Amino acid sequence: RVRDYVHAKIKVPKVMRRIDKWSFCAGVYGLMFTEYVATRFPERFWVFYGWAMPCVVVVRAVYYRMIRWQYFLYDFCYFANIACFLFLTVRTSDATMFRCIFAFANGPVLLAIPLWRNSLVFHSVDKVHSVFVHAMPCLMTWCGRWYGFGDDERRLSVKDMDATTLTVYQGCLDLMVYPMFAYLFWQGLYLLKTEIIDRGKLERHPELMTSLRWLANDRNSPANKFALKSMRNIGLFGADEFFDAESTKTKF
Numbered sequence: 320r321v322r323d324y325v326h327a328k329i330k331v332p333k334v335m336r337r338i339d340k341w342s343f344c345a346g347v348y349g350l351m352f353t354e355y356v357a358t359r360f361p362e363r364f365w366v367f368y369g370w371a372m373p374c375v376v377v378v379r380a381v382y383y384r385m386i387r388w389q390y391f392l393y394d395f396c397y398f399a400n401i402a403c404f405l406f407l408t409v410r411t412s413d414a415t416m417f418r419c420i421f422a423f424a425n426g427p428v429l430l431a432i433p434l435w436r437n438s439l440v441f442h443s444v445d446k447v448h449s450v451f452v453h454a455m456p457c458l459m460t461w462c463g464r465w466y467g468f469g470d471d472e473r474r475l476s477v478k479d480m481d482a483t484t485l486t487v488y489q490g491c492l493d494l495m496v497y498p499m500f501a502y503l504f505w506q507g508l509y510l511l512k513t514e515i516i517d518r519g520k521l522e523r524h525p526e527l528m529t530s531l532r533w534l535a536n537d538r539n540s541p542a543n544k545f546a547l548k549s550m551r552n553i554g555l556f557g558a559d560e561f562f563d564a565e566s567t568k569t570k571f
Contacts, residue, residue, distance in 0.1 A: 339442040340442075342441065342442055342443065342444045342447065343441040343442045345444075345447075346441035346442075347441055349371075349447070349451075352367075353367070357458055357462060361462040361465070361466040362462070362466040362467050362468060363469055364458060364459055364462040365463060368403070368407075368456075368458075368459040369404070369407055369408075371455070372400060372403075372455060375451050375452065376400070378448070379392070379445075379452070380392055382444065387524075387526050387527050388527075390528065390529040391528065391529070393509055393512060394509075395502070395505055396428050396453055396456075397452070398505045399420065399423040399424060399427075399428045400452065400455075402416075402420045402501070403424070403456050403459060406420055411471075411473050411475070412474060412479075414479050414480055415492075415493050415497065417460070417463065417464075417475060418493035418494055418497075419498050420460060421494070422493075422498040423498060423501075423502075424456035424457045424459070424460045425457050425461070426498075428453055428456055428457065429453065429457045431453050432450065432453050434542050435453075437449045437450045463480075464477075464480055467480075513531075529564070531564050531570065532564040535562035535563060536562075546562075547562060550568075555568060556568065
């Protein structure tokens, strides 16, 4: 009822209501400014990305630490953003690395938006940040691919990234093989952290949230339903069996 909703809103502390207002304003103006830079100065979008992304990650790291979600910061999307930063700051003229992060940003990182059901709910800091983390690498690499990175001779130009000059073999290496090896490298580090180094900690503290626990427990998500149906069809899971984040089958 409307009366119950009003009473519930009144009970929310003023500080939380103020944070919601600030988040709404920041989300709306942030989206407008992102669109403005991407459409008006696409060759300089990497500068905006380089300043904005660290701020978002720091705020998210503090917030996730408070709510015991810090293990989400080890996910592949953050690895991809780190790779973007390495390209922008260290390997500025490496066309192979650019194609590799282009494959990351426009492949699994972008697909994570529907997988994790990200949405632009402006009064939620977490939801706005989730969209930002997954969408910004795509925008940065797209602007860089088609508009370059400005007049700095130390950075790649549009001509340097012209895929028509590549052989099929080199294109497959840059856009498929190298990204796959990079993904496996991240996966190895992730498993080392969660399954060996912090395994005891995660077992003692089930409230610590990881991507696996989230996806396994969210039985209403399309990803969970599809994966479970597929596992049942091949006989790996029984008809009355569900995902369990602590089981070896679910981890596999």
